Amino acid sequence: MNDLLPLYGRVKQRQSPRSSPIAFLLSQVGAHAAMRFAQKLTPLNLAPPHVGILRALSESAGMSQQQLATLLGLHPSRLVSLVDDLEGKGLAERTESPDDRRTHALVLTEEGKKTLHEALRLAQKHQDDLCAALDAQEREQLGQLLEKIAQQQGLTPGVHPGFARMRDNKR
């Protein structure tokens, strides 16, 4: 009765040599990767969402907070405190928009650009550590497989789905 059943977590399954099912491995390794990256960022006193904002602004300077919130899929009220953090550290600035004085055009400071650069360096180091078990060809394979899944699942490149809390079944 259990012989065909998959598993959440480790399971003794005879048809497959694998100890854990792929979906669990993805979630497990993914959570591990997120955790390790967050740890790597601690010297910069930044959390991963901060880096996402810095990166978004480096690609599209002058966005409003609404635009940014929509792009990154988080609530405007949450973005406020994240931008507050970055502004408090001197990494980003709310500048006045000439046409609509309700909105703030968000831009990186020079310090913000340098910090983003450093964060991306840490991200590269993070990836090297994470993939230490794989050679170049295997990394390429893994990347292609993950991209196939991401695309088929409708994930937006560069946008982390972790913003929607897992208990949010709506939307």
Add this chain to the structure above:
Amino acid sequence: MNDLLPLYGRVKQRQSPRSSPIAFLLSQVGAHAAMRFAQKLTPLNLAPPHVGILRALSESAGMSQQQLATLLGLHPSRLVSLVDDLEGKGLAERTESPDDRRTHALVLTEEGKKTLHEALRLAQKHQDDLCAALDAQEREQLGQLLEKIAQQQGLTPGVHPGFARMRDNKR
């Protein structure tokens, strides 16, 4: 600093034709997988940690809460409420330990076994949905690559890092 829902993301990287780095893809797809699995569990009124406990008890009935907490890497006080949930639903029971009356031997009820079976069925469906973009050979490849990483990174098979709070840098 405590935020583990990373938001770094896509990066223009010239050495790679890939739009996102592998580490980000892992975290992104992994979070997506976790979220979808949690959604799939809602008909059972269970969260992923509940399923982890059910599975652990199905493999090792009679564990104490301390043993279970150690195995799953979560705090005993947190385990209490999870076990409360399961006991409240009639899926698990705290039975008396003959030798040490401080401890409770945790066991699954028949209903718990059936519910675990159903959860594993949902997990299989989840995996099929998640890997819809991959053929059998690609899934096998992906599983092997993820297992290599998991092993090299010191991850315990069947133990999800998200069970423990991810902001624990200590310990």
Add this chain to the structure above:
DNA sequence: TATTGTTATACTCTATAACTATA
């Protein structure tokens, strides 16, 4: 005195919604 399980408290994070200032 140490350990198991529990409870109580405090803290963190986030969503909701109220509020302001512009439009």
Add this chain to the structure above:
DNA sequence: TATAGTTATAGAGTATAACAATA
């Protein structure tokens, strides 16, 4: 009236530490 941003409040979730029972 609607929208951008902000602030205030409340709720969920969890860690910390105190506690009672037992060893």
